[in-house]
Amino acid sequence: MFPAKFAYAAPSSLEEALGLLSTEDSKILAGGHSLLPLMKLRLAQPSLLVDIGRIPGLAYTRRENGVLAIGAMTTYRDIGLSPEAAAAAPVLVHAVHEVGDPQVRARGTLAGALAHADPAGDLPAVALALGGTVRVVGPNGERDLDLDSFFVDMLTTTLDEKEIIREIRLNVQPAGAGAAYQKFDQPASHYALTGVAAVVSLQNGTITSARIGVTGVGPKAFRPRAVEQALIGKPAEDEAIKAAVQTVADGIDVQGDIHASPDYRAHLARVLTRRAVLEAAGNAA
Amino acid sequence: MAQTQTQEPGLYTVAVTVNGTRYSREVEPRQLLVYFIREQLGLTGTHVGCDTSQCGSCTLLLNGVAVKSCTILAVQADGADIKTIEGYAEANGKLHPIQQAFWEEHGLQCGFCTPGMVVVIDQLLRDNPNPSEAEVRRGLDGNLCRCTGYQNIVKSALSAGRKLRGEEPFEKPDTALTEAAPATAGAH
Numbered sequence: 001m002f003p004a005k006f007a008y009a010a011p012s013s014l015e016e017a018l019g020l021l022s023t024e025d026s027k028i029l030a031g032g033h034s035l036l037p038l039m040k041l042r043l044a045q046p047s048l049l050v051d052i053g054r055i056p057g058l059a060y061t062r063r064e065n066g067v068l069a070i071g072a073m074t075t076y077r078d079i080g081l082s083p084e085a086a087a088a089a090p091v092l093v094h095a096v097h098e099v100g101d102p103q104v105r106a107r108g109t110l111a112g113a114l115a116h117a118d119p120a121g122d123l124p125a126v127a128l129a130l131g132g133t134v135r136v137v138g139p140n141g142e143r144d145l146d147l148d149s150f151f152v153d154m155l156t157t158t159l160d161e162k163e164i165i166r167e168i169r170l171n172v173q174p175a176g177a178g179a180a181y182q183k184f185d186q187p188a189s190h191y192a193l194t195g196v197a198a199v200v201s202l203q204n205g206t207i208t209s210a211r212i213g214v215t216g217v218g219p220k221a222f223r224p225r226a227v228e229q230a231l232i233g234k235p236a237e238d239e240a241i242k243a244a245v246q247t248v249a250d251g252i253d254v255q256g257d258i259h260a261s262p263d264y265r266a267h268l269a270r271v272l273t274r275r276a277v278l279e280a281a282g283n284a285a
Numbered sequence: 286m287a288q289t290q291t292q293e294p295g296l297y298t299v300a301v302t303v304n305g306t307r308y309s310r311e312v313e314p315r316q317l318l319v320y321f322i323r324e325q326l327g328l329t330g331t332h333v334g335c336d337t338s339q340c341g342s343c344t345l346l347l348n349g350v351a352v353k354s355c356t357i358l359a360v361q362a363d364g365a366d367i368k369t370i371e372g373y374a375e376a377n378g379k380l381h382p383i384q385q386a387f388w389e390e391h392g393l394q395c396g397f398c399t400p401g402m403v404v405v406i407d408q409l410l411r412d413n414p415n416p417s418e419a420e421v422r423r424g425l426d427g428n429l430c431r432c433t434g435y436q437n438i439v440k441s442a443l444s445a446g447r448k449l450r451g452e453e454p455f456e457k458p459d460t461a462l463t464e465a466a467p468a469t470a471g472a473h
Contacts, residue, residue: 001336008297008314008360029361036356037338039315049314053361077350101427102408103344103353188339190426 003039010051014058014137014164020050021162022139028052028164030073033100033108034116052164061085063172067132068092070168076105088172091179091197091280095126098183100190111165114150117157117220119255120191124151124221126181128213129197132170138163154219177201177209178283182276184268186259192216193260194268196248200236200280207231210277217269218252226250227273236281238274245273299363303328304372312359319343321359322369330370330400334429341428344401345369351408353427370400373407382448382455383407383441389457392441394432401428406442410449418443 011017020026027046029035030053038044052058058073061082068088070079076096079085086093099105099113099122113123114134128151133144138160145158147170152158159165173179183195194216201209210231215221230244249266256262300309303326310325322345323329331354334342338356345354346368373381380388383403393399402425409416409424416424421442422435430438447453 002317003315006314007295008358010360010363029358032358032361033338033356036358040336049358051361101341102405102424103341103351103427104338106350106352107357 001040003036004042004045006039006046007048008051009048010054013055014052014166017050017052017055017164018137018139018162020048021164023048026050028115030112031075031107031109033104034112034118058166063088064169066172068170068172070110070170072111072165072167073109074111076100076108076110077102079110080105089130089170089179091173091181091199092126092130092170095122095181095197098122098181098185098190098192098195111168114147114168115157115159115165117151117155118191119154119219119221120186120193120195120216121221122181122183122192122195122215125192125195125213125215126197127168127170128221128223129179129181129199129211130170130173131211132168134159134165135167135169136160136163137166142166144169148223151220151222156220173199174201176285178280178285180276180279180283182272182279184272194265194272196269196272196276198273198276198280200231200277200284202236202281202284205236207234207236207277207281210280212248212273212276214248214269214273217249217254217265219255222252224248224273231277236278236284238278241277241281242274245270245277248273297360297363299359301362301365301367303367304369314358314360316359317355318345318347318357318359318362319354321362322354322367325359328369328371332397332400334397334401339427339429340398341401341405342398344404344428346404346407351405368404370403373403381407383410383445385455386441386445386448387438390437390441390444392433392437398428398430398432402430402438402441406445409442410446414450415446416442 009020025046026048029049029051058071060071061084062069063084076099079096113121127147132147135144150157179199181197184193192215197213199211210228227245227248234240249269254262254266296311299312322331332342334340336355338353343355344351421439
């Protein structure tokens with residue numbers, strides 16, 4: 001399978017890349033592990049690929065106070081091998097090992113996964129549970145997009161077509177908080193039929209805060225705010241958590257396909273949210 | 286380095302080093318690395334199985350890291366150092382320890398997936414020189430085999446690890462008939 005014809009450019013700076021993006025139907029190429037499969041199926045037919053893979057200095061993980069900064073070209077493999085990431089956000093390092101397979105992880109990037117916004121991607125759930133921003137550069141300079149409102153719809157984000165993600169800025173897991181990512185995957189593709197990430201803080205065995213990200217259920221990853229609220233003040237015990245998470249799929253346009261019906265996905269969301277919160281609470285200091 | 290050219294979908298020069306030999310060829314931007322390697326360089330040991338980055342038959346080392354070459358453009362590999370299955374055995378035909386382990390443990394039947402398996406096991410054992418059986422199975426997540434049921438591939442990987450760590454001679458004495466330790470875990 002070959003993509004349709006396209007022109008190719010490998011700029012050496014983000015500024016040069018931004019200039020090239022003014023071309024009609026141009027697309028950014030980073031790891032290419034979401035875009036190239038779509039192009040091979042002719043579901044995407046960009047006129048120009050702007051390869052940011054040769055721009056120096058875009059692959060890194062850095063701790064900046066309460067933020068883990070991850071460069072646009074940083075691969076899942078890089079994150080999995082990063083001591084900074086392991087110290088700042090263990091749940092992220094755990095979750096990157098759930099993505100695809102070793103070869104895919106060697107090419108695919110976190111920034112690309114968030115920009116692509118696959119409704120069954122693992123990392124959108126983890127990014128929502130940690131919270132943070134997406135730092136982008138565009139024709140009007142740099143801006144930070146809040147991850148809480150970043151995912152708009154299936155494969156759609158608040159990122160403008162003429163903007164490029166420079167860096168993902170995730171909140172470091174709070175001191176004493178525990179986190180977990182629970183996933184039920186489609187065994188052939190390893191995409192999440194449902195995936196739930198949770199970051200939970202406790203005081204004397206009582207939940208004082210919870211942030212949850214859910215993927216694979218609706219058209220986009222989301223935070224079940226009512227569940228996050230319902231968990232506060234509850235003991236970190238199975239029955240109490242189970243009761244608090246029952247509304248996780250309420251109000252969501254739950255997706256169905258040959259692998260899982262909407263009812264089954266909603267059921268998985270309840271089960272995996274309970275497990276993720278329980279595991280996160282168990283990981284809390 | 287790749288040129289910046291945006292007017293027409295023209296041809297680009299891609300220069301790579303494959304198994305120590307330097308090559309330079311003209312490609313269309315949409316040329317995939319695996320077809321560049323197979324059809325333009327004539328190195329057909331790297332296979333195309335699914336062509337959708339699932340089966341792992343096209344796995345090769347790109348700058349020392351195992352990747353699926355059906356999902357990489359040749360232009361993205363410009364300037365890279367590549368190792369394919371043809372680069373594993375020595376010039377005199379002596380097998381690489383991973384290949385020797387496949388030979389001894391009957392790690393292949395039809396052999397179609399074997400080049401990708403050898404390369405990904407090379408990556409696995411460099412990342413983790415002494416993996417458990419479960420870690421080997423995890424490491425083979427991205428490679429499909431339709432013949433073996435994976436048992437002998439896993440045994441080959443574990444044997445290769447022992448050879449590379451010096452715990453097992455390069456040529457193992459023939460123990461095929463006395464060794465009866467079936468693995469219990471199924472393929473993932």
